[in-house]
Amino acid sequence: MIPDHKITEIYFIIDEFFKEFDNIIREHSLQDAKTKKRDRKFTMSHSEVMTILLLFHSASFKNLKSFYVFYVQKHMQKDFPQTVSYNRFVELQPKVCVPLAIFVKMMCLGRCTGISFIDSTPIRSCHIKREKQHKTFKDIAQKGQCSLGWFYGFKLHLIINDRGEILDFILTPGNVDDREPLKCMDLHKRIFGKLFGDKGYIGKDLFEQLFVDGVHLITKLRKNMKNALMLLHDRIMLRKRALIETVNDELKNICQIEHTRHRSFDNFIINLLSALAAYSFFDKKPSINLKNDIVDENKVMAA
CATH class of the missing domain: 3.30.420 (Nucleotidyltransferase; domain 5)
Incomplete structure (x- = not known):
C-alpha cells in the first residue's frame, strides 16, 4: 500500500513541474494566426498520468495493467476521481515522454x-x-x-x-x-x-x-x-x-x-524513465557511512 502523503508529495512536485513546463512551451511556441487548434483538455491530466507511472514503479506490481485496473481504479478513487480505460491510458503515455525525460534530468538526479x-x-x-x-x-x-x-x-x-x-x-x-x-x-x-x-x-x-x-x-x-x-x-x-x-x-x-513485454520503443523508454524517477523518491536508498566504514576497514586491515 502506498502511503497517502507519498502520493500527494509526488503529485505536487510533478504538477508544479508541468505548470512551469507548459508556460515555457507556450512562450516559445510558434503559432500561426490563420490556423486554429483545439485546446481540449483530457479527462486525465499529464500530471496524473506521470504520477501513476511513478507510483507503479514504487509498488510491488509486476505489470502496469494489473496496477492500473485492480489498484488505481478500485482503491485510489479519491486520488484519481476521473480515470480512463486502460487502453486510453496507454495512448496517453507517449504524450508525457518528453516532459518525463526533462523531469528526470532536472528534478531526479542527485x-x-x-x-x-x-x-x-x-x-x-x-x-x-x-x-x-x-x-x-x-x-x-x-x-x-x-x-x-x-x-x-x-x-x-x-x-x-x-x-x-x-x-x-x-x-x-x-x-x-x-x-x-x-x-x-x-x-x-x-x-x-x-x-x-x-x-x-x-x-x-x-x-x-x-x-x-x-x-x-x-x-x-x-x-x-x-x-x-x-x-x-x-x-x-x-x-x-x-x-x-x-x-x-x-x-x-x-x-x-x-522485462520482455514491451511492444514499442516508446513504451520501453517511458518505462525506464519513470522507473528512474520513482527511485529518486525512495525514502531509503542504499548508502555507505564513510566515517564508520573507513574506521572499521582500518581496524580489519590492522588486525
Missing part, C-alpha cells in the same frame, strides 16, 4: 559529493536464444556480453554517489564498450573528484582524459598488470563499489526497469 561509483547493467529485450525472432527492437537492440554471459538488448550506464543517488545515466545498445560513454558521451560532466569502477573501465587514454577533466578514475588491476601503489582510502572505497550493484538490483527487482 549532487556529486566527490566520491562516485560507475557501472553498467544489461537491460534484456528477450532471451538470447530468441534474438533472431525479436522484432520490437530490431536494428536498435544489440547482442552484448556481461559478467553473466551473453544477452540481447541494451546497457544502462549509471553513476551514483555514496548516498545511492543517481548522478547521471546513459542508455546504449548492448554491444557498446563500458568506456565509450565516458570517452565520447560526456557521462562524467556532472561529477568531480574520485570515480570508482570495475576492471572494465581500465584504459590509459581514458584515465588521462578524465584526469584532465578533474575526475580521478580508480579501478582494480588485472592479474597481468604491474602492481601500483594505492592510497588506503581508495582501496577501502573500491571494496564499497558493491553499492552500485545494490542500486542496479533495486532498479530491476523493485522498479521493474527490465
Whole structure:
C-alpha cells in the first residue's frame, strides 16, 4: 500500500513541474494566426498520468495493467476521481515522454559529493536464444556480453554517489564498450573528484582524459598488470563499489526497469524513465557511512 502523503508529495512536485513546463512551451511556441487548434483538455491530466507511472514503479506490481485496473481504479478513487480505460491510458503515455525525460534530468538526479561509483547493467529485450525472432527492437537492440554471459538488448550506464543517488545515466545498445560513454558521451560532466569502477573501465587514454577533466578514475588491476601503489582510502572505497550493484538490483527487482513485454520503443523508454524517477523518491536508498566504514576497514586491515 502506498502511503497517502507519498502520493500527494509526488503529485505536487510533478504538477508544479508541468505548470512551469507548459508556460515555457507556450512562450516559445510558434503559432500561426490563420490556423486554429483545439485546446481540449483530457479527462486525465499529464500530471496524473506521470504520477501513476511513478507510483507503479514504487509498488510491488509486476505489470502496469494489473496496477492500473485492480489498484488505481478500485482503491485510489479519491486520488484519481476521473480515470480512463486502460487502453486510453496507454495512448496517453507517449504524450508525457518528453516532459518525463526533462523531469528526470532536472528534478531526479542527485549532487556529486566527490566520491562516485560507475557501472553498467544489461537491460534484456528477450532471451538470447530468441534474438533472431525479436522484432520490437530490431536494428536498435544489440547482442552484448556481461559478467553473466551473453544477452540481447541494451546497457544502462549509471553513476551514483555514496548516498545511492543517481548522478547521471546513459542508455546504449548492448554491444557498446563500458568506456565509450565516458570517452565520447560526456557521462562524467556532472561529477568531480574520485570515480570508482570495475576492471572494465581500465584504459590509459581514458584515465588521462578524465584526469584532465578533474575526475580521478580508480579501478582494480588485472592479474597481468604491474602492481601500483594505492592510497588506503581508495582501496577501502573500491571494496564499497558493491553499492552500485545494490542500486542496479533495486532498479530491476523493485522498479521493474527490465522485462520482455514491451511492444514499442516508446513504451520501453517511458518505462525506464519513470522507473528512474520513482527511485529518486525512495525514502531509503542504499548508502555507505564513510566515517564508520573507513574506521572499521582500518581496524580489519590492522588486525
